[in-house]
Amino acid sequence: MFAKKKDTPAPVALAPLEPPRAPVPAAAPAPRPKPASMIAQGVTIKGDVVGDNELHLDCVVLGDIKVGKLILGPNSRVEGSVTAQVVEIHGNVLGSVTAAAVRLYGTAKVDGDITHEQLAMETGAEFQGRSLKFQRPVPQAPVQSQAPSHVPPMPQATPPAYAPQH
Numbered sequence: 533m534f535a536k537k538k539d540t541p542a543p544v545a546l547a548p549l550e551p552p553r554a555p556v557p558a559a560a561p562a563p564r565p566k567p568a569s570m571i572a573q574g575v576t577i578k579g580d581v582v583g584d585n586e587l588h589l590d591c592v593v594l595g596d597i598k599v600g601k602l603i604l605g606p607n608s609r610v611e612g613s614v615t616a617q618v619v620e621i622h623g624n625v626l627g628s629v630t631a632a633a634v635r636l637y638g639t640a641k642v643d644g645d646i647t648h649e650q651l652a653m654e655t656g657a658e659f660q661g662r663s664l665k666f667q668r669p670v671p672q673a674p675v676q677s678q679a680p681s682h683v684p685p686m687p688q689a690t691p692p693a694y695a696p697q698h
Contacts (some may be wrong), residue, residue, distance in 0.1 A: 573607040590623070606639045
């Protein structure tokens with residue numbers, strides 16, 4: 533009634549022979565953007581704040597700030613100079629502001645000079661000081677060593693360079 537079956541191995545599929553491959557390095561993960569640092573209302577910082585990244589402040593800073601991007605919230609107050617690539621101000625600054633792009637929102641109050649490439653102000657923003665545009669160096673023409681002797685060289689006019697006062 534029951535017959536014993538012979539054990540037959542299952543057929544094995546063979547892959548065609550390929551030359552060995554060099555190991556493929558794992559792709560490096562894309563660099564994640566660094567999150568912004570945030571300091572909330574109710575904190576007072578006495579001293580300078582320095583960094584390369586984005587910083588959101590809604591607190592009081594009694595000192596200078598130098599960061600990559602700075603956003604000052606509506607409850608912020610800075611008593612010192614501010615230097616960044618981009619500055620967005622919703623609060624109060626008592627001191628100079630230096631950045632490529634500066635934006636003063638309707639609640640902003642700045643008492644000090646602003647040195648900038650781009651400056652935007654919303655209605656309601658208060659600004660007491662000077663607006664100083666960055667001075668870009670004038671490209672110099674290449675010096676010609678073979679100038680004709682009968683034509684005098686033209687004098688190069690150079691605009692006065694601006695040096696921010698601290």
